[in-house]
Amino acid sequence: MTSAASPAADDSRFGRDRKVSLMGPLPLDCGAELSPVELAYESYGTLNADASNAVLVCHALTGDQYVASEHPVTGKPGWWARLVGPGKPVDTDHFCVICVNVIGSCMGSSGPATINPATDAPWGMDFPVITIADMVRAQALLLDHLGIEKLAAVVGGSMGGMQALSWPVLFPDRVQASLVIASAARHSAQNIAFHEVGRQAIMADPRWRGGAYYADGDAPASGLAVARMAAHITYLSEAGLTEKFGRRLQDRDAKSFGFDADFQVESYLRHQGISFVDRFDANSYLYITRAMDYFDLADQGDGSLAQALGRAKARFCLISFDTDWLYPTAESRRIVHALNAAGAEASFVELSSPFGHDAFLLENPEMDRVVSGFLGNGGEV
């Protein structure tokens, strides 16, 4: 531990709605380098004197750094506010929780919508293609800036889980515990296929214009909404959809024999699509889905997941949900088998929920118990 004294309470590096521009440069998997690296983040709780209580929370594809505070665009509570906070399973009375907007995204970190210093115009599709490992390396850059050498834990769900899984492999000496929820060590052909539908929807929108739509503010909203609608289906379960909507009609007594949103489920998806475009950038959607598609942690171990995970020194905990067909339990089990083969310390449980992949964002007392049990132990010296 090299860190100096505890950051003062008024240390401007910590708190809500922080933003920093670091010179880097950040070498990327594609061969390019990013500099400067802009990172938008939030922190909750207080870093202790030896900087040993930091927990990094990693967000999902369309998530952001507002994990436990009101979203500035939607006004809604943080996406994991039920899990992160004082006295909650990720206890901010205990831990200093940090959440960073991933690079490639659109809530303040470097991405296609930010300014390319070489041209003084938004990057658009000139932004380099990034990977999950690049996101993790960018987060490490921020931790250096914050004076945090070692993480007590890294926690993430879905794409955040991919980062949580990558952290102890890429930085074995910087992570003590990794909590991976509803995630996978690789993107399957089916996952890639769904993402490709979304990307094609965006690129087929005439307003996309090769990604150069920032100047006149006329974004490919229809394409992005369709992409979101298709993706949203994969986040739910058939049983959950049937229970919520069935074949019930929306605001009418009979079928219209037309193409209005006759069914409640259609109207729900349209609403999900439309509200998404207010808070997300279409190009970011392209870059981040691509990063996920490229993800296969076995790449870090010459094709062997066990070899890749063998580099890690962290304790691992994995949680899957029985109705999640986007990242099904079999993918988590594959990781657990590799961890066992590597002799790593691993915990795993498949929890029951009717809500499909989305279950990781929703109320689940058993998940809370597992999370606090795993982190509580990690908090001990």
Added chain:
Amino acid sequence: MTTNLRPDLAVIYDQIAPNSRVLDIGCGEGTLLAALRQDKAVDARGLEINPVKVATAMGKGLSVVQGDADTDLADYPAGGFDYAVLSQTLQTTDHPDRIVESLLRIGARAFVSFPNFAHWRVRLNLLTGGRMPVTRLIPERWYNTPNIHHVTIADFEDLIAERGWQVEGRWFLSGDATTGHMMGNLLAEHAVFLLRG
């Protein structure tokens, strides 16, 4: 003894050396593992099939994997543990002989405990009532019992001899007390074996 463990677990607990590495297969809510970790600084890991029990054990901060002993033991490296523990689970597995072999591959030593289906009360039940016995240690009826391979102490000793495993210890339990080895197959409700490959 600092904990009030089930009698077979208490025997196992007493035998396990401090600071050793232990894998408890069918660990339930992790009672044995928690005691070993707390009192003996044991590197404790568990495998359990029931997700609710796994969640409870994980809530205690234990490292437990939800999985099936019949299929998942193959993923553990050879010699990864000082002890592999299989308590009251052998009789519920598809291939008990293969499970014990896996235990001896994964652990330098293996504890195996099981209810003795040759206990006199079981014999009497079947002899006089003509029905599958329901006893304290075998509480389920024939149609809903998880026990699919009924085994007696004599049966298990035959298997040990056949496979050439070494017996480093054996404990025969009746109620909370250990009984002598004389007539163990008749008098013991429960047996614990410590094996070496």
